[in-house]
Amino acid sequence: xxxxxxxxxxxxxxxxxxxxxxxxxxxxxxxxxxxxxxxxxxxxxxxxxxxxxxxxxxxxxxxxxxxxxxxxxxxxxxxxxxxxxxxxxxxxxxxxxxxxxxxxxxxxxx
Amino acid sequence: xxxxxxxxxxxxxxxxxxxxxxxxxxxxxxxxxxxxxxxxxxxxxxxxxxxxxxxxxxxxxxxxxxxxxxxxxxxxxxxxxxxxxxxxxxxxxxxxxxxxxxxxxxxxxxxxxxxx
Numbered sequence: 001x002x003x004x005x006x007x008x009x010x011x012x013x014x015x016x017x018x019x020x021x022x023x024x025x026x027x028x029x030x031x032x033x034x035x036x037x038x039x040x041x042x043x044x045x046x047x048x049x050x051x052x053x054x055x056x057x058x059x060x061x062x063x064x065x066x067x068x069x070x071x072x073x074x075x076x077x078x079x080x081x082x083x084x085x086x087x088x089x090x091x092x093x094x095x096x097x098x099x100x101x102x103x104x105x106x107x108x109x110x
Numbered sequence: 111x112x113x114x115x116x117x118x119x120x121x122x123x124x125x126x127x128x129x130x131x132x133x134x135x136x137x138x139x140x141x142x143x144x145x146x147x148x149x150x151x152x153x154x155x156x157x158x159x160x161x162x163x164x165x166x167x168x169x170x171x172x173x174x175x176x177x178x179x180x181x182x183x184x185x186x187x188x189x190x191x192x193x194x195x196x197x198x199x200x201x202x203x204x205x206x207x208x209x210x211x212x213x214x215x216x217x218x219x220x221x222x223x224x225x226x
Contacts, residue, residue, distance in 0.1 A: 004153075036217075041201075041220070041222065042219060042220065043116075043203055043217045043218055043219035043220045044154075044203070044217040046214075046216075046217075049214065089153065089154070091154075096142065096159070096207065096213055097156060097159070098144075098154075098156065098205075098215060099156075100153040100154045100155075101153055102151075102152055102153040103151075103153060105151075
């Protein structure tokens, strides 16, 4: 069964701290992996997409890595800001089907 | 580019009534649209996949007679929750993809359904 797990479920950090969100998946035959941000009651905003042949992607203060063989991905957020507070979802694509993790709720305190 | 809209954003209905949710791709033609359901503090669960002009493919455990999906054009898919009950209350999100976009899914803003 294709499952995606995210750790931690929730995280609270002071402003300015660097942090890492973790995602693991059981089936390594992935097409790509994507990190999303979801604000309360809102839809999804795509942050980074890593193709299965890639090892990392960067956008501004965000860096996502992918280790397909071990079934893991991390999202690194540098110099966190209160505006980064949201739920971060990891999704793995198999064929044209996305399997989502339950998310990490991030709170950055000012 | 790649904007997906949903309407309505929120809907409250009485138990036993039917509710229709629209998903539109505003600036691209979506060959495939997806419908997800999200319970509070839980992940998105894929309900069904629909290709334009074809019948939707439902995930295991999703009642196709209860959740009617129509994908009549390349820019519009609808989800109708028939004979809604309180347990159908949830956040419904659609996404759309196309060959031109390398089949990356673009998500709508979601619809909050509350059944009283």
